[in-house]
Amino acid sequence: NFPEYYEFSHDGLIREYYLYQPDSLQNNVPLIFVLHGYSGTANGMMNYAGMNTVAEENGFAVCYPKGTSDEGGYNFWNVGYAIHENQTVDDVDFLSSLANYLQNEYGFDSQNTFVTGFSNGGDMSYMLACQANDVFRAIAPVAGCMMEEIYNTCDYSPVPVLEIHGTNDNVVLWDGDMQNNDGWGVYYSIPDAIDFWIETNGCLSSEDIYLPNTENDGSYVINHRNYECNEDAEVWLYEVVNGGHDWP
Numbered sequence: 101n102f103p104e105y106y107e108f109s110h111d112g113l114i115r116e117y118y119l120y121q122p123d124s125l126q127n128n129v130p131l132i133f134v135l136h137g138y139s140g141t142a143n144g145m146m147n148y149a150g151m152n153t154v155a156e157e158n159g160f161a162v163c164y165p166k167g168t169s170d171e172g173g174y175n176f177w178n179v180g181y182a183i184h185e186n187q188t189v190d191d192v193d194f195l196s197s198l199a200n201y202l203q204n205e206y207g208f209d210s211q212n213t214f215v216t217g218f219s220n221g222g223d224m225s226y227m228l229a230c231q232a233n234d235v236f237r238a239i240a241p242v243a244g245c246m247m248e249e250i251y252n253t254c255d256y257s258p259v260p261v262l263e264i265h266g267t268n269d270n271v272v273l274w275d276g277d278m279q280n281n282d283g284w285g286v287y288y289s290i291p292d293a294i295d296f297w298i299e300t301n302g303c304l305s306s307e308d309i310y311l312p313n314t315e316n317d318g319s320y321v322i323n324h325r326n327y328e329c330n331e332d333a334e335v336w337l338y339e340v341v342n343g344g345h346d347w348p
């Protein structure tokens with residue numbers, strides 16, 4: 101089966117997305133949104149993430165939406181970067197509206213609609229967890245962060261979280277940027293962002309699980325798993341030791 105390209109009118113803008121539905125999908129299947137990084141594209145993200153194969157194996161649908169273009173001509177999600185302070189596009193509403201439309205149009209499961217994304221798309225995943233958790237029920241940001249603006253507008257509902265992040269990420273820093281040295285805006289360290297969700301979700305227990313090193317590429321992964329949480333909303337941090345700014 102092939103991904104299909106669609107347009108969606110929202111707030112006077114024509115927005116674009118790809119939808120991939122594996123053959124022989126059952127009714128009421130989960131829907132996963134996969135968000136590209138800054139300057140990325142929906143098509144590029146589809147090729148990068150490899151999620152269509154995962155969808156085939158596990159029986160869910162995948163939506164790859166596209167951000168709008170900023171002054172520099174780069175596609176972005178409006179998460180509160182300093183360079184985007186004049187941008188007014190409401191991506192929380194766009195993505196929520198698109199999710200609701202797809203649920204209604206194709207019968208996807210509204211209780212099992214989730215979002216993942218890379219870098220800027222990971223940041224957007226956090227924003228959706230904070231502001232649209234009635235639509236997006238769990239998030240899995242890769243190399244994303246909690247911008248100060250996202251942190252300040254969070255409604256503190258339990259949301260399951262899986263963050264995957266390299267300790268040597270030189271773009272979205274593991275230690276955050278609370279002084280805004282890099283000019284993107286203030287954002288929290290990865291451990292602080294995860295602690296925010298542990299607290300929000302009321303997780304009582306934790307364990308560290310070392311995942312097998314299958315690639316032998318000099319990095320290894322520790323799953324910091326936090327469980328016994330409100331509404332079973334576990335918080336997992338896959339710490340990719342020596343990992344960079346990548347979708348592993």
